Amino acid sequence: MIKIIDTKTFINAMSILKTQAPAYRVEGALIGFYGIPAMKETVESILNSKDTYVGFYNDNQLLGFIAFNECNGTVDIVKLAIHPSHFRKGVAKQLLNYLFESLQDAILFKVSTGTKNTPAIELYKTFGFQEIGQKEVASAVYITQFEKQINRG
Numbered sequence: 001m002i003k004i005i006d007t008k009t010f011i012n013a014m015s016i017l018k019t020q021a022p023a024y025r026v027e028g029a030l031i032g033f034y035g036i037p038a039m040k041e042t043v044e045s046i047l048n049s050k051d052t053y054v055g056f057y058n059d060n061q062l063l064g065f066i067a068f069n070e071c072n073g074t075v076d077i078v079k080l081a082i083h084p085s086h087f088r089k090g091v092a093k094q095l096l097n098y099l100f101e102s103l104q105d106a107i108l109f110k111v112s113t114g115t116k117n118t119p120a121i122e123l124y125k126t127f128g129f130q131e132i133g134q135k136e137v138a139s140a141v142y143i144t145q146f147e148k149q150i151n152r153g
């Protein structure tokens with residue numbers, strides 16, 4: 001089941017942290033960088049987040065989530081985290097589909113990931129995201145930025 005997560009409750013913030021911590025450790029190993037901002041988050045920072053979180057649940061267990069913010073038709077996907085025990089099970093695809101279907105006024109989606117994170121890059125390209133550039137975030141560590149334009153006409 002996919003639903004919006006109330007990030008203002010301790011138990012939900014803790015579930016998010018328990019899902020994202022191992023997911024971002026895997027990404028850190030893939031890209032050779034452990035300074036990913038999400039790896040430094042705490043329950044308190046999630047409780048205070050202004051982002052919208054949408055979770056994928058199975059038997060009330062959070063398997064993965066997508067976090068985003070929207071302004072004037074532009075959606076910035078700030079996190080897409082799947083617990084490693086649920087990689088390659090279609091969770092990320094279902095969350096992205098949910099996002100595209102539920103945000104009917106959005107015309108531009110943006111996301112970035114580590115340039116060496118091949119699984120994420122392949123996922124975004126599958127959904128029609130186009131690479132728009134790379135940015136160095138630490139010495140010899142790059143993120144690739146993507147955009148997806150939606151024609152709602």
